[in-house]
Amino acid sequence: MAQSSEERFPNVRFYNAALTEVQDDVAIGDGARVGSMAILHAGARIGTGTTIGSHCNICACTIGNDVSIQTGCHITRGVVIEDGVFVGPHVTTLNDKLQGGPLSYPHIGKGARVGGGSTILPGVTIGAGAIIGAGSVVTKDVPPGAVAVGNPARVVRQP
Numbered sequence: 333m334a335q336s337s338e339e340r341f342p343n344v345r346f347y348n349a350a351l352t353e354v355q356d357d358v359a360i361g362d363g364a365r366v367g368s369m370a371i372l373h374a375g376a377r378i379g380t381g382t383t384i385g386s387h388c389n390i391c392a393c394t395i396g397n398d399v400s401i402q403t404g405c406h407i408t409r410g411v412v413i414e415d416g417v418f419v420g421p422h423v424t425t426l427n428d429k430l431q432g433g434p435l436s437y438p439h440i441g442k443g444a445r446v447g448g449g450s451t452i453l454p455g456v457t458i459g460a461g462a463i464i465g466a467g468s469v470v471t472k473d474v475p476p477g478a479v480a481v482g483n484p485a486r487v488v489r490q491p
């Protein structure tokens with residue numbers, strides 16, 4: 333009989349393992365927490381101490397240590413989220429600009445904070461420590477430490 337998620341990852345806290353899908357070939361670091369009804373797709377790499385909120389859809393991406401992904405986020409394949417990033421609720425990353433390829437992948441630098449409801453377009457880099465306002469559509473790179481808001485997101489404050 334197949335192992336439960338709790339048996340596969342004894343050092344991870346699942347809020348409701350029966351309602352969480354963890355596919356094969358997923359890595360989750362010790363001390364991570366995974367909310368109810370999250371789906372972790374094959375190839376997902378999740379660091380230590382990281383929280384994946386309820387109703388998140390996590391594709392084959394790389395998420396660092398001590399990251400917080402709040403409720404209802406969709407994190408696409410190939411995304412890299414570095415250590416200490418905060419991703420607010422219902423954030424969507426995208427990886428297919430022309431919706432028929434080629435793919436390019438968002439990268440969110442260490443300690444950045446992405447406001448709830450934001451959309452991060454393919455290939456965009458959000459610099460370390462940057463802040464993205466709630467509801468932003470990030471179409472271009474955001475420099476480290478900058479604050480960017482709106483649709484399309486514009487830098488309103490430099491570090």
Ligand SMILES: CC(C)(COP(=O)(O)OP(=O)(O)OC[C@H]1O[C@@H](n2cnc3c(N)ncnc32)[C@H](O)[C@@H]1OP(=O)(O)O)[C@@H](O)C(=O)NCCC(=O)NCCS
Binds near residue numbers: 468482
């Ligand atoms: C971006 C943010 C950090 C700015 O906060 P702040 O530095 O205190 O800035 P202010 O509230 O003083 O707003 C400054 C200006 O930016 C505008 N602004 C602020 N947030 C905005 C946003 N998300 N989208 C568009 N404009 C925004 C304000 O209307 C204001 O405009 P004005 O100068 O024309 O009046 C904050 O507004 C925000 O969006 N935080 C994210 C919250 C979130 O999603 N949390 C997730 C966990 S619940």
